[in-house]
Amino acid sequence: MAAERTAPERADIEKAMMHIIAHEPVFAIGEAEIRGNRYRAFVNAPGDLRGLIALCDAHGAATAVVCGEDRWTYADLAAKSRAVASGLAQEGVAKGDHVALAMRNSPEWMACYLGIAALGAVVVPLNGWWTADEMAFALEHCGASFVIADPEQGLRITPSKAKLGFRLAAAGGDLDGADTTLQAIMDAGANTSPPAVEIAPDDDLAVMYTSGSTGKPKGVVLTHRAAWSSILSFALVAASVKATPAGAAMVPENPSILVALPFFHVTGSHPIFMLSVLIGRKMVLMRKWSPDEAIRLIKAEAITNFVGVPTMSYELMLKAREMGEPLDSLLDLGSGGAKRPASHVARLSEQFPRAWSSSGYGLTESSALGTYAGMADYQRKPGAAGRPLPPLTDVKTVAEDGQDCAPGEPGEVWIRTPGNFRCYLHDPDSTDAALTPDGWLKTGDMGEFDEEGFLSIVDRLKDMIVRGGENVACLEVEAALCEHTAIREAAVFSVPDERLGETVGAAIVADPAAGLEASDIAEFLKDRLAAFKRPEHVWIVHDPLPRIGSEKFDKRSIRKRCLAGDF
Template sequence: MTVMTDTEAMAHVMQTNPAFAVTDANIRGVDFRVFENVPPHVAALLHASYEAQGNGAAEYLIFENERWTFDEFLSDVNRMAHVLRDTFGVTKGAPVGIAMRNCPELMIMVMACASIGAVTVFVNAWWTTEELEYALKDSGARLVFADGDRVARMQPLVDDLGLAIVGVRDGETTAHHSFTALKTNAQSDQRPDADIDTDDDFAIMYSSGTTGRPKGVVQTHRGAVNAVFSWLITAVMAPLMDPDHDPDAPPVRPSVLIVTPLFHVTATHPMFLLSLPAGAKVAVMPKWDARKAVEIIRDEKITRFLGVPTQSADLMVAMREMGETLPTLDYIGAGGAKRPPAQVGELSEMLPNAAVATGWGMTETNALGIGMLGDEYNARPDACGKPHGPLQDVRFLDDNGNDVPHGEIGELTVKSPANMRCYLNKPDATAEVLEDGWLKTGDLGRIDDEGYVSIVDRKKNIIIRGGENIACLDVEAALHRHPAVAEACAFSVPHDRLGEVVGAGIQLKSGTSAQAEDIQAFLADHIAKFKIPEHIWFQTTPLPRGATDKTDRRALQAQCLKDHT
């Protein structure tokens, strides 16, 4: 067999496999390249995957000691779709909130909503009552499916917002409605009829930005499905580029382990949604436990692992302690944050059967973006990779919107049908980042003559703590609520395990005093625990200023970290 380059392999697959044929489409007045023959929406993606999932008989979903075949998963999805429509009167385009830790019910409800054209509102399970209130008001979701902790946090909002809460698992006894009872009493387990357009809204995911409140990223069905097939084509291309590929060898069924939150795009799109047409089995962890992850990978013969770099590091520690080699893993990816370069070689040594991978994507792009794996990643551990084809276009722009030459730093700007439709209820913020189909990402980087992209900095004031995005202004808004705080500025503090954690410089009001513990305890009622600064520096003089009299975040960060160890 002749080994192809990536460009040759992609051209070959597009020309010979109808599933990956590309055409042009006008979307909201802008022309894009799109896959011509893919399922038109997420519900169709689910049912088009039936054959790949053993005609329904294959074991599909594993959660602790519970197991679903694909047929059983479809039955639960269909039942809950009828519950949404018949019991709660949910109509096409209506927002439905999901607020829970990783569990099968989350995946079932995403598909149930998609099946009737409702819009899933992914709610961050770590948010406080105050943060939950903002998202529910912003999205208009009044029906929410939630586990026990989230039911408790939303109870103060029930009357004011008119919420109907369906309890899931440990939330069934405390919420007004029970998921199990509703599913059991559903009027049908047949696929519901629904008139869904490919450019209808599929989901709202909240993403931290440079403003003090998270933005609701509106994703369409076309965006999600085209992202999925952009990843799927790489699996079809891989044998054409592998000199050691044996075409007569029996195929290995892919199996994935989901360890990151399903309310984030890293878990939903390139893991859950991709698993459907890929014919993959899915194992889901409710919370991260490295030793448990090793056991699941070993016992379920997991082939694909995608987590934040911290989880890759934890996995290696657990492997050493347990004496496990995990030979079935053939892919170990990193999302949510950049992997430390030193980790690349260590993973390759410990997992010789696995292609170590990296990538870049955003909630605003349905996670579609840039990636690489294996030898090319080992050779360029500081880079992000090449843009996933064949639908994306990539540019690097200066502050005036002009393209910069290869090798020079500019703002990464991308165009594809996977880009979001808008920021919910934020036309000005949408206009700032979307123009003629191009999305300004806020990330600064460069592309070399071979097409490899490196991200060097962020224009956005975002701290990435173990893969979780934290807006500095979100933290600062909460800090300014404290009666002793005259001025506050948040910034990242390097951390060996998490990559970054939150730090803050605070000017105290005259005549007041406070300790870091006081500030941290106060913040617990206002922002999620992972956003609370772990390091706080106090001063009585004003924080440093730049030329425009704005707080100089970088100068303050350097000043505070000067003696930090």
């Protein structure tokens, strides 16, 4: 087995970072006024995402994406992105229009994202695991005028087409009810220049739906500047590592990443997709997660980077150990979407000694910016979420009285960065509750800093479950359960799980005469909730569930009793 690499010291990385900021114009730091507040910002960053298409041109013949038998160069991605923009313009799509994507990860998804952004239109990536009703909610809520869908997800889109009146394009196959095809759009726009549109840095780029603690998903409005703030921050960290003597071999000249996370999540869209375009990294897409297929692709494509929810890297490690595969091309094993169990970190290092594992903490609302833990720091403090990601992001913990917390004192985690979202779409009350007047994002997570400045997440204020990187709002699941006529009340909570971190549990008070069983509940929820939201552990009881003084469910007690078998 290969020898472990020596990691650069944090002091060396920080010294290199200061030199890069001072001498590389794209990373120059100044100030920008954003929605009435002053922020540290990359003052020479491109003004909008058309800068990524220009970078595709610069990367030229380098491989951009591999998806099954399809292989696109960056020149291909640039040309097809412009074709999408020009073709959509001929379809009447204009600046400010909301265009939804209901597609699996694919080269076409990337071209659509960049093409929509190039028009100044707003990309709305839909969660591919949603039901037809969940799709319809988001499409109506955002007011999408145009939808691009593949045949699989399109079947959940077409039922709402007549009511909502959007135009529908089929991508990658036939779709009944479609008005046109993505191929026709690209053919119409091929070899033509997209219309010249003025796009300001703080114009809207995307609406990404994230499960809120109050039930229905919230539309998180992100901007062009927020995207550049995110991807340049991650790129600066990588460049700073590479600029140290020990780190020079840790960031290869021809990086490649195995993409197992969906692009409709902020980790997939920002630090994977857009960052890859920025640095010219090859993206190898997986249609469906499989550790066997992951190992095959890592070997075949000489993959250097992997980012997935902790479940994925854990299963990759187990399968590689079983097969005796060292996977020596791997240099980085990143984790996003959920906290990686501390016990996994040392085990990953043992199995993949050439790769340093890393983790980050951020939200959709912060464009994935927050904290970062990597290399020796992560090995030393595997339970921590890391230190604030330089150079634009500030993180603090705040007590109930509004005062900043001292080290070792838990409080709500607040994030301030130009990557923060503009608003929750059509929801000013929730926006005001989440964003302070001076630009801090209240995350709803409880955390504490140690004396070295490392943040640890210790609890959640929001009634949420994080199942394998997917947020599940307990209230939404409870509301769906209570639509059943035999269910009198329901309390939903997290159940620990070695593979996924948490799964969904539910204590249900049912009418004894109904003879309700867990299988009946599963069938009832099939068309109401996406599979990842449905309870995997159900306790059916006939006595009222315990409550606290405010008459809310005493979920701590309910959870404890269910897991102990006392119900």
